[in-house]
Amino acid sequence: MKKHSKVKSVIVIVMGLPGSGKSYFAKRLAKEIDALYLGSDEIRKEIGLMGSYHLDNKLSVYEEMFKRAKRINKSGRSLVLDGTFYLQQVRGPFIFLAKSLSWKLSIIHIKADEALISKRLSKPREDSEADLKVYQKIKSEFEPIREPYHLIQSKDGSLQENVEKALKYIHSDHE
Template sequence: MKRYSKVKSVIIIVMGLPGSGKSYFAKALAKEIGADYLGSDRTRKEIGLMGKYQLNNKMSVYEEMLSRAKEIHKSGNSLVLDGTFYKQKIRDSFISFAQSLSWKLYIIHVIADEELILKRLSKPRQESEADIIVYQKIKSEFEPIQEAHLQIQSTDGSLKERLEKAVKYIYSNHE
């Protein structure tokens, strides 16, 4: 894949349902564009909320991510955020944050066929403990994305094409 120069002053939200492949994609994207990575699964673990998926706990995770994003901003690094971002009010907090900085915000929605998601969720994963029950709950509460965004179809195939599509999207819209 073509190497790109480091993207400056950018926040990218990589969102999707549990098991969609968003975390795998988000980590690879952050590496590809030279951005910092901040994920909801790791944040949930670090603040002691593993296994706690009630709305107030989820909101606490995103509030902590926003606080950490503000610290990362001080370093001048761009940031890839990884989480379900399934509620508009969660997305709005990060959109407002990016606007307050006059930073460019991109939203990438990672989707996958349900059969593949269920296969992924049936196996232990490195950082996420979300299972089929969590997937079904978040899927039923997922609010449509109002903002411009790129949709990426996750498969068990090569990541290269998906990364190229995302990087082109970011670079073609970045001033």
């Protein structure tokens, strides 16, 4: 894998539906740009909210992610955030944070064909409890993205190609 120059002070929001491959992608991207990684599934587990998906609990997870992002910004490190970010009220604070703290913002929306998502969700995953029912619910509630973003189509075996596409987007002047 070709190493890219470190991106200075960027916050990358990797968003998408359960099973889209966003966590796998986000972890690899964070490593590639030497950024810290924060995932909603891992935070949910850490703060004891596994199995608890009411809106107020989801908001608590993103609130904790927001607090950690603010601390990371003070360190000068770049950050990759991983979550569904399906509601504007969840995305908004992170977008505001990026702008108010002069962090370059890149939003990457990961999508996958429903057949592939169904296959992925049929297997147990380390940090996520989402199944096809959760996928369908979030899909029906997914709010349009108002900010500029880059769409990546996830397919089995496309990780490196998708990371390269994301790097080009992050390094571009897309805002």
